[in-house]
Amino acid sequence: MIETRDLTHRYGPSEGRGEPETESSADPDAPASPVALRDVSLTVPDGEFLVLAGANGSGKSTLVRHFNGLLTPTTGEVLVDDDPVGDDLVAARTRVGMVFQEPRDCFVAATVARDVAFGPENLGLDRAEIDRRVERALAAVNMAGRGDERIDRLSGGEQERVAVAGALAMEPSHLVLDEPFTGLDESARASVLAHLRDLHREGTGIVLVTHDLRDVLDPADRLVILADGAVAVDGAPDAAVDALADLPVRRPERC
Numbered sequence: 001m002i003e004t005r006d007l008t009h010r011y012g013p014s015e016g017r018g019e020p021e022t023e024s025s026a027d028p029d030a031p032a033s034p035v036a037l038r039d040v041s042l043t044v045p046d047g048e049f050l051v052l053a054g055a056n057g058s059g060k061s062t063l064v065r066h067f068n069g070l071l072t073p074t075t076g077e078v079l080v081d082d083d084p085v086g087d088d089l090v091a092a093r094t095r096v097g098m099v100f101q102e103p104r105d106c107f108v109a110a111t112v113a114r115d116v117a118f119g120p121e122n123l124g125l126d127r128a129e130i131d132r133r134v135e136r137a138l139a140a141v142n143m144a145g146r147g148d149e150r151i152d153r154l155s156g157g158e159q160e161r162v163a164v165a166g167a168l169a170m171e172p173s174h175l176v177l178d179e180p181f182t183g184l185d186e187s188a189r190a191s192v193l194a195h196l197r198d199l200h201r202e203g204t205g206i207v208l209v210t211h212d213l214r215d216v217l218d219p220a221d222r223l224v225i226l227a228d229g230a231v232a233v234d235g236a237p238d239a240a241v242d243a244l245a246d247l248p249v250r251r252p253e254r255c
């Protein structure tokens with residue numbers, strides 16, 4: 001279970017841009033960033049398929065990056081299975097797998113199997129267990145037998161599936177995907193979505209961040225819409241979409 005309690009986040013001057021903030025890099029005269037998340041309290045039970053939507057800049061990526069400790073709350077708390085995320089980042093990242101919008105920026109190896117093996121290797125697992133996980137993860141995304149292929153020669157949809165396999169090899173209880181359909185054509189999008197449905201059926205919790213609500217509400221258990229860093233709508237997908245009409249929230253595109 002992932003839980004945020006009164007989570008508020010305000011970015012520091014260099015936070016989230018790949019540079020750790022240090023005393024010397026923090027400019028005391030820099031204008032304070034606006035609040036990216038305000039008092040978000042959300043519980044994501046195990047096994048739930050949650051779709052997280054909202055306009056550009058509403059705070060979706062900021063929220064999910066707290067789920068495995070990529071960002072630290074300015075105030076409030078984030079817990080995974082009742083443990084504060086910051087207490088044990090390795091445990092949190094094992095339980096909550098993350099797939100980013102541009103997976104090609106996140107690959108660490110030249111070939112499919114080596115990349116998928118990277119996470120389990122870092123857990124210090126033995127070779128037989130690593131191989132079992134790689135095989136299982138590749139099969140789950142329909143890439144069985146393609147472990148020796150070069151990632152840079154795969155299509156965007158296939159690369160997305162390798163990224164999902166890499167996260168799955170950690171055997172997380174929740175898989176968080178931030179705009180996984182960006183750049184995919186219709187058939188690749190449908191294929192990735194089909195794999196997410198299968199994973200959900202097998203018990204993995206899915207948190208899907210997307211602007212594009214076509215087809216994703218059918219498998220979803222719940223739809224959460226953020227507006228200006230706060231939860232504007234939270235409910236069963238159909239009811240939540242209907243509620244949008246009564247709120248000062250832009251209806252998600254192509255909904």
Ligand SMILES: Nc1ncnc2c1ncn2[C@@H]1O[C@H](COP(=O)(O)OP(=O)(O)OP(=O)(O)O)[C@@H](O)[C@H]1O
Nearest residue numbers: 011015016017033036055056057058059060061062
């Ligand atoms: N690294 C950063 N430094 C400063 N401000 C940031 C940073 N990342 C995001 N923000 C700001 O935080 C707010 C929320 O951004 P976030 O990326 O979480 O929104 P989002 O809903 O995921 O947007 P999008 O749909 O465009 O990806 C925005 O105002 C954004 O400008």
